[in-house]
Amino acid sequence: MSFIERSVAALLQSSRPSKACVLLGPRQAGKTTLLSMLSGRGSAAWYSGDDCASAAALLGLQASSDIRTLLLSADTVIIDEAQRIPGIGLLIKRLADADAWLEKPVRLFAAASSSLELSAGVRESALGRIEEICVWPLSTAELAGSSSWGTTLQNLGTRIVYGTYPEVCTHPEDAKKILINHCGAMLYKDLFDLSGIRFSIKFENLVRLLARSIGSVVTYEGLGRETGLAKATVMDYIRLLEECFIIKVCPSFSKNLGNEMKKGKKIYFCDTGIRNAVIRDFSPLSSRADAGALWENFFFMERVKYHSLQQDFSEIYFWKTTGHKPQTVDFIELTDQKMRAFDCRLSPKARAKSSEAFIKTYPDCPLEVVSPNDLMRLWQPKLPFN
Incomplete structure (x- = not known):
């Protein structure tokens, strides 16, 4: 397995030339590879925030004539590792503004492994001029597309333990080393450099x-x-981890019942392999005490990837009541006010958790028990509410 076709490529190819397309997602998830494919389909001007000379060339674009000259020199302008370039938001705004006046607009792409700088740069300075697309680690549907669903489901236990980063999937013999090295670089070096975290030991403990x-x-x-x-520091650190695509927060859903949990959160890792690298445990799924939690994390991110590709702006929550005997539902998906609920189970024969209160309160919401065997079905495009 040397090359795996990415579903997100279709979104990139259909992006509007009148807007700058910003690829966001974890480091090493495949953004640069996707941009390389785009750059090979015509003339491309490529810049990278990791290259000092390249970044300096971009920062040297002061006059409007400089911007126009750049745009007229290529069919595509690509800025990789954009979060490392100071003032990237204003620069993208100027590029997009000038591009809109061209008789034949060029395609503008930027990629970033962190939204720390972009959130205060691109999203404010280039409001209305960008289209954001997330590039996540591989989905099970993409893995199945490169082999078969039978093979993918057969190897799913390994994928849940080692995750789905492209390099991990294409070089499984080095998976543990890749993940541990990647975890150190992504969690600590990149994030510390970008955010200026001071309490490094406590951050690592968190x-x-x-x-x-x-x-x-x-x-x-x-x-x-x-x-x-401090609570405020915890909130800041979790926000940083989420903006660097290391974790993803799942909030609680509450609407009708007075005893529905409102303040708690579940926090998952964007890749289960990275999660296991953090705790240094790559034991087989069959022998793990946390196998159920790992499957829940894996399923959550599969649905995040699915909705990201569909661009349907769905929101995912968990549901739990308070009190002596709380009732729970693992996930609720809300799409255009339509609800769909899931309970994660490792065994396809398992039943849903005790959730009579949920069924009574939300009788129109279908509740499904999902095991690893259901992944193929859940990636099909014609399911209700998908």
């Missing part, structure tokens, strides 16, 4: 605590007590 808490409801106050960090 990351490990989050890794051991997947599938569990947490609060910022509780995380603060266990790590010795």
Whole structure:
């Protein structure tokens, strides 16, 4: 397995030339490879925030005539590792503005492995001039497309343990080393450089605590007590981790019942392999005490990837009641006010958790028990509410 076709490529090819297309997603998820494919279909001007000379050339574009000259020199302008270029938001705004006046607009692409700089740069300075597309690690549908669903489901236990980063999937013999090295670079070097985190030991303790808490409801106050960090600092660190595409927060859903949990959150890792690298545990799924939580994390991210590709702006929540005997539903998807609920189980014969209160309160919401065998069905495009 040397090359795996990415579903997101179709979104990139259909992006409007009148807007700058910004690729966001974890480091090493495949953004640069996708941009390389785009650059090979005509003349392309390529810049990278990792290259000092390249970044300096971009920063040297001061006059409007300089911008226009650049745009007229190529069919496509690509800026990789854009988060490392100071003032990238204003630069993209100027490129997009000038491009709109060209008789034949060029295609503008930027890629970033962190939205830390972009959130205060591109999204404010280039408002209305960008189209954001997320590039996640590989989905099971993409893996199946490169082999078969039978093979993918047969190897799913390995994928849940080692995750789906492209390099991990194409070089499985080096998976553990790749993940541990990647975890160190992504979690600490990149994030520390971008954010200026001061309490590095407590930050690392927080990351490990989050890794051991997947599938569990947490609060910022509780995380603060266990790590010795102030609540506000915990909130800042979790925001940074999410903006660097290391974790993804799943909020609680509450609408009708007075005892529906409102403040708790579940926090999952964007890749289960990275999660296992954090705790240094790559034991087989069959022998793990946390196998159920890993499957829940894996399923959550598969649905995140699915909705990201569909661009349907769905939101995903968990549901839980408070009190002595709480009832739970693992996930609720809300798409155009239509609800769909899932309970994750490793065995296809397992039944849903006790959720009578949910069924009574939301009788029109279908509740499905999902096991690893259901992944192929859940990636099909014609399911209700998909």
